[in-house]
Amino acid sequence: MSSSALELTITLVCILAQFISRSSAATSDANESVAMTVQKIFSDHEVIPDVIDAAPAELAKISYPSGVVANGGNELTPTQVKDQPQIEWSAEADSYYTLFMVDPDAPRRTEPKFRSVCHWFVGNIPGSNIDDGDHRIAFAGSGPPQGSGLHRYAFLIYKQNGKIDLSDAPRTSNRSRNHRLNFQHKDYVKKYGLTDLVAGNFYQAQYDEYVSTLHAQLSSEKSN
Template sequence: MRKLLLLFAICVGAYRCVLAQEVSKAFLEHEIVSDVISEAPTGLVKVSYPSGKEVSLGNELTPTQVKDKPTVSWDAEPNAFYTLIMTDPDAPSRANPKMREWKHWIVTNIAGSDLTTGETLADYISSAPPEGSGLHRYVFLLYKQPGQVQFDEPKQSNRNPKRGKFQAAEFARKYNLGSPVAGNFYQAQYDDYVPQVYATLTETK
C-alpha cells in the first residue's frame, strides 16, 4: 500500500512538473510574458464555456463560442483567497496595441476556487476584436492574495466600455498580489457576434 501511495505521489508530482513547464512555455512563446506580466505562472486555470469549448494555452476560439461567462476552476489552497483577471493586451490590435490592456473580467476575494464567493469588480464581457484586427490574446491570470483585501476600484457592469489601458501587473502591484500563480489563454478574431457585444456597451459611468 505504501509503495502504491509513493508511486501515486511521484506520478502526480511528475504530472504537475510537466504541466508547469507547458504553461510557462506557452506564456513565453506567445509573448504574454513581457506584454502583460514579467513572470510566467506555473499553474493552470481551467476555463470551460457553456458552448462546450475549453481554453487550452493559446487555442483559437470564436467570439460566438465565448459569449457567455465561463466556468473557471483551479487547484486552490485551503483557506486561501484569490483574484481572477481576464485581459486583452491586443486592443485594438496586436500590431497597434494603443489601448493595451482591455479589461474583460475581474473577480477578487474568491474563497478557494468558488467564484460565487468573490467580489466582482468588472463584469464579464465576451471577446470582441475589431474587424480586420487579426488574432487577439485573451489571458486569464490567477493571483493568490495575502489574505482578504479591501479593493477600492470602481465596479463596472458588462455595459461599461471604459476598460482600456488597464494593466494587470500594475493592479497586482497596487494590492500586493505578487506574480500570478496560474493562468491560461485563448486567441480570437472577429466574427458576426462582435457587433452584438458593441451594441451592449452603452453605459458611460
C-alpha cells in the first residue's frame, strides 16, 4: 500500500471512530433522558416507593380492546379496561418474563389496608407472548369501590433467569378473589430471583357502573 493510500485509510478510520464515539454518546444521552423521564413519571405518582423501589428500564405499551392505552398515570374507566390488554416491550425472544398487575390503593389510597390487590400474575412468558405464559392469577379488570377515589394500577414486567418452577405459586381464576388481597409481588421477585424490572406502566381509575359486574364475577367462585 502506498504512503498516500495508507494515510487516507488512517484518516477514514479516525473519522469513523469519531462518528461511532459521537453516536454512542448521543445514544447514551438519549437512554439517560428516557430513564430520567420514566423515573419521574413513577415518582410523581408515588408508584415509587408505594409499589417499587426504582423505575423500570422502559415504559411498556399497554393497549386495551376498547381502544384506550394505559400511559403514565392517565385516568381510564373500569369499563374501558375490563378486558385483558395487549402488552408490548423490548422482549428477547429466547428469554422468559414474569408479569404482575397490582392495585396498591385498596380499599382507598388513604387507607391501603389490602395493599396490594393482584389483578394479574403470569410467569414463564416466552418473549412477549403473554398468552403462552403460566397464568397463575387470571386477569381481572379494575374494581375500585364507589367513593374510594382514584386507584393506581401498575403493570410490572421482570426478566427471569431462565424458566422457573411456579408449582407452589397461587392459582386463581377470573371468577375468584382468592389470593388477590394483600398480594406482595416483591416476595415473588425475591423468591424467583427476578432482579431486572425491564418494563412497566400504570393508569388510574375510579368507580363506574362496570365495577358492580366485576365484583359479582369475582364472588362467583367459592373461596378455598
